[in-house]
Amino acid sequence: MATNAQDIAVETPAALVERLARAARIAQGTLARMPSPAKAAALRLAAAALRRAEAAILAANAIDMANGEANGLTPALLDRLRLDPARVAGIADAVEQVAGLDDPVGQEIDRRERPNGLVLRRVRVPIGVIGIIYESRPNVTADAAVLCVRSGNAALLRGGTEAVHSNRAIHAALVAGLVEGGVPADAVQLVPTQDRAAVGAMLVAAGLIDMIVPRGGKSLVARVQADARVPVLAHLDGICHTFVHAAADPAMAEAIVLNAKMRRTGICGSMETLLIDATYPAAAALVAPLIEAGCEVRGDARARAIDPRIVPAADNDWDTEYLDAVLSVAVVDGLDSALAHIDRHSSRHTDAIVTADAEAAARFLNEVDSAIVMHNASSQFADGGEFGLGAEIGIATGRLHARGPVALEGLTTYKWLVEGNGQVRP
CATH class of the missing domain: 3.40.309.10 (Aldehyde Dehydrogenase; Chain A, domain 2)
Known part of the structure; x- marks a missing residue:
């Protein structure tokens, strides 16, 4: 969905998030109906677009690195932020790897037939609109987006201020490739403001956003868990x-x-x-x-x-x-x-x-x-790629829904399909 600076300036964070999420919901409906080969082809085009945009991505990252050094980011955070040609190539490779993975959507989890003749099947379906709130690592922009697209979900991305230029460059390249492949642009949106109130608006957008995934430090995850009114797939510290x-x-x-x-x-x-x-x-x-x-x-x-x-x-x-x-x-x-x-x-x-x-x-x-x-x-x-899952959206340390590296299956839920031949319940 196209926006201009004037529109963003007059919108409240809540109104902005609502508009983006409603657009994402419409795009997700289109994405969910795309055949698996079409989604895979679009992701390969996105990988090619990332490779073509290497110079622009590295130039944007240089700005973020200079700002990070000036603002006193720790060496560990600077390492997470830093991109070079090898890392950009790695991001593109990860996109292609996800394109080659089995699509979980529509997979039959189990099937049973009841004594009355009803046939019940559980099949995987997308979760819907997923909000990803993350810090420092610009590769999360690509990892989260492509995992969501492959699993039929729309992504609403809100990256950290320290990586804002890198995130925008990666997002622009990704969307160009995805659109070329027939994926609606609104299926992967980057929140166009660093106002922290936008994070708060995402956390309470129940009914608009179906799940929040925080990627970042302990303080970010703690805030998300404390304030969210949307289900959270959390990754706490790695001790x-x-x-x-x-x-x-x-x-x-x-x-x-x-x-x-x-x-x-x-x-x-x-x-x-x-x-x-x-x-x-x-x-x-x-x-x-x-x-x-x-x-x-x-x-x-x-x-x-x-x-x-x-x-x-x-x-x-x-x-x-x-x-x-x-x-x-x-x-x-x-x-x-x-x-x-x-x-x-x-x-x-x-x-x-x-x-x-x-x-x-x-x-x-x-x-x-x-x-x-x-x-x-x-x-x-401890990494989704090393587990053969492709890119990961995070490592979940809780007990519900998904645990460990969260990749494609972790971004699906399921529904029951029941087939009868006229049965009525006595």
């Missing part, structure tokens, strides 16, 4: 643990621990707490490479005995998502102690055990109540 069990293979443990923390410190799957079994024989070899790679390590009294460079941990370190080259380390007395620590401090995102003991691994996998639980793997794999 991810790796427990190195006494029976861990030392070479494997050292490689996993270093990767889990230092591959990229600013992502939600980055390890924030390392737990080391008190009887593990090579604790120093776990810690030294982290410190030598530039990681500040904070530990309890027993951890500090491992390496004199470990600084004391405060009580709140065990509940902190650093998103930076900082790590808390604790020494624990076996599996039960590790499980108790994780139960107290985990954000239910991703927790991992490194061990060659199959019984210990089975207990950990069964007893840790997180969206993702791993054995002998880096927590950095």
Whole structure:
């Protein structure tokens, strides 16, 4: 839906959100009727448009990066914000990957026939209009949009101020490609104001927006959960643990621990707490490479005995998502102690055990109540793409509707289709 600056200036945030959402609802009806091959073809055109727009996207991102540095964004936030040719290519590749995934819409979940002859089927259908509120990462503009389009949903995007120019450039390229492929422009809309009141208007737009997905820091997600009158698919902090069990293979443990923390410190799957079994024989070899790679390590009294460079941990370190080259380390007395620590401090995102003991691994996998639980793997794999789901809209840490990486199936609901031959209920 075309708007001009004068229209935006005189509209209240509530009126703006209502207008965008009503347009999205109409577009979603058209999108939901598009055949799966047509949606896939439109997404491939959107990927091509992103590649053609690389220079414009990088120029827009340079403005955001300069503003972010001037405004004192942390290195972790700047890393999330930064685009380069490889990252732009990665965004386009992710769009193409989603185009190649199976379309969940219309899939039959189950089928049953009742004794009276009624045939009941559950089939997947789009949720409708999805509002995505996010910070820092401009790739979310593309990831959220294409997942919504592939699953037959309209997207109403509200990105953070720090990425405003990047988001607009990515959105413009995406929509150009989608429209070329027959998708209504209003199926993917970027809220054209950074007024925080627009976020509040989205949160209370029950009946206009069907689900809100927040992507950002703890304060954003907490605000969304507290204020929303629309169902929320939430992702809280990623306080991810790796427990190195006494029976861990030392070479494997050292490689996993270093990767889990230092591959990229600013992502939600980055390890924030390392737990080391008190009887593990090579604790120093776990810690030294982290410190030598530039990681500040904070530990309890027993951890500090491992390496004199470990600084004391405060009580709140065990509940902190650093998103930076900082790590808390604790020494624990076996599996039960590790499980108790994780139960107290985990954000239910991703927790991992490194061990060659199959019984210990089975207990950990069964007893840790997180969206993702791993054995002998880096927590950095907590990603929809690595799970073979294509791009993800987020990693849900709650218990309802979807959990873990939320991709296409997580953006659908279902309806019952009932077929009879004249039955009436006695």
